[in-house]
Amino acid sequence: MKKKYLKFSVFSFFLFVCLLLYFTNRSYSQSKNKYMGADKCAKVCHKGKKKGSQLEIWKSKKHSQAYHTLGTEAAKKLGKELNLKEEPQKSKECLKCHVTGYGLEESNFTKDYKMEEGVSCESCHGPGSVYKKLSIMKDTKKFLANGGVLPDEKVCVKCHNEESPSYKEFVFDEKVKIIVHPKPEK
Ligand code: HEC
Ligand code: HEC
Ligand code: HEC
Numbered sequence: 001m002k003k004k005y006l007k008f009s010v011f012s013f014f015l016f017v018c019l020l021l022y023f024t025n026r027s028y029s030q031s032k033n034k035y036m037g038a039d040k041c042a043k044v045c046h047k048g049k050k051k052g053s054q055l056e057i058w059k060s061k062k063h064s065q066a067y068h069t070l071g072t073e074a075a076k077k078l079g080k081e082l083n084l085k086e087e088p089q090k091s092k093e094c095l096k097c098h099v100t101g102y103g104l105e106e107s108n109f110t111k112d113y114k115m116e117e118g119v120s121c122e123s124c125h126g127p128g129s130v131y132k133k134l135s136i137m138k139d140t141k142k143f144l145a146n147g148g149v150l151p152d153e154k155v156c157v158k159c160h161n162e163e164s165p166s167y168k169e170f171v172f173d174e175k176v177k178i179i180v181h182p183k184p185e186k
Contacts, residue, residue, distance in 0.1 A: 033127040033147045035101045036110040038064075038120040044132050046121075050184065057181040058121065066098040066118030078165050097159040101127065119159070124151040 038055060046054035058064050069075060070088040079088040088094040096102045099115045100123040110129055122128055131137065131146040140150075149155065153172040160170035 031130060032107075033131060034108055034110045034129040035104075035113045035122050035127040036129045036132070037112045037114050037122075038117050040110075040112055040132060041121045041128060044134065045137060052181060052183045054121070054181040057179075061179055063119035063123070063179065064117065067095075067116050068118070070094050070098050082165065097164060123159075124155055125149050 042055040045051055075088045084091045099118055100120045101108060126147050126149040131143055131148040136142045136146050
């Protein structure tokens, strides 16, 4: 009689642990921001004059071309000088600053992510699959609390530093003016 009871409680404890693991894991993967690509950011809010044309401004700047730049003759020449084993577009040594979220595990990306988008919104503002919700986006405090980033110089110098084979001096106040894309005044 006693033995049977023990067996039952061991079994139910086991079941309990399984369920616990299942639910914590599920809510964890739902609450984890993933990289989802610039089109999603645009679709939710950031396209068109009324919103501040963030997508259009980004597309007109070099960050959006950073992956394609690695396919140019200039990049290939640089790659040769550095004795890369593969083309720059396939080399970690170049991709780590020329695309968004390079080298992270697959679970950090949604199916919409495209490496070809180069240095996209989420390189600077953080991966956004969670904070993209309108109710979060409407409120800067909530945006920041859900992993969104309003980038400062520290974010830029992760890439704009002397490890870059074509490094040019980076003066934040000057450089940021070239890429600004503020929300329109209300
Ligand atoms: C993930 C890496 C990365 C981050 C983060 C990053 N950049 Fe860049 N940036 C690049 C690369 C790579 C290029 C060169 C792209 C090309 O020429 O194809 C570039 C180019 C630029 C240019 C030249 C753009 C143009 O159109 O003339 C400016 C200005 C610039 N970055 C400013 C910034 C500022 C300001 C920040 C921070 C708010 C920043 N970058 C953050 C990688 C990065
Ligand atoms: C190279 C880095 C970089 C990239 C790429 C980038 N941003 Fe930004 N973004 C910034 C910086 C820097 C600011 C100014 C932050 C501040 O106001 O403190 C900013 C500000 C903004 C703002 C205004 C935020 C506010 O509350 O005033 C919006 C909206 C925005 N970005 C959306 C986007 C979208 C959408 C994309 C892609 C299409 C994008 N950004 C790409 C660096 C970047
Ligand atoms: C540490 C980050 C970083 C790495 C690593 C990196 N780049 Fe870049 N790359 C940049 C940035 C930032 C720029 C924008 C110019 C600048 O200020 O350095 C850039 C610009 C370029 C340009 C445009 C040239 C120019 O003068 O604007 C080429 C071509 C290029 N990179 C090729 C490569 C190749 C090839 C590799 C790999 C061997 C590589 N990059 C590795 C950050 C990096």
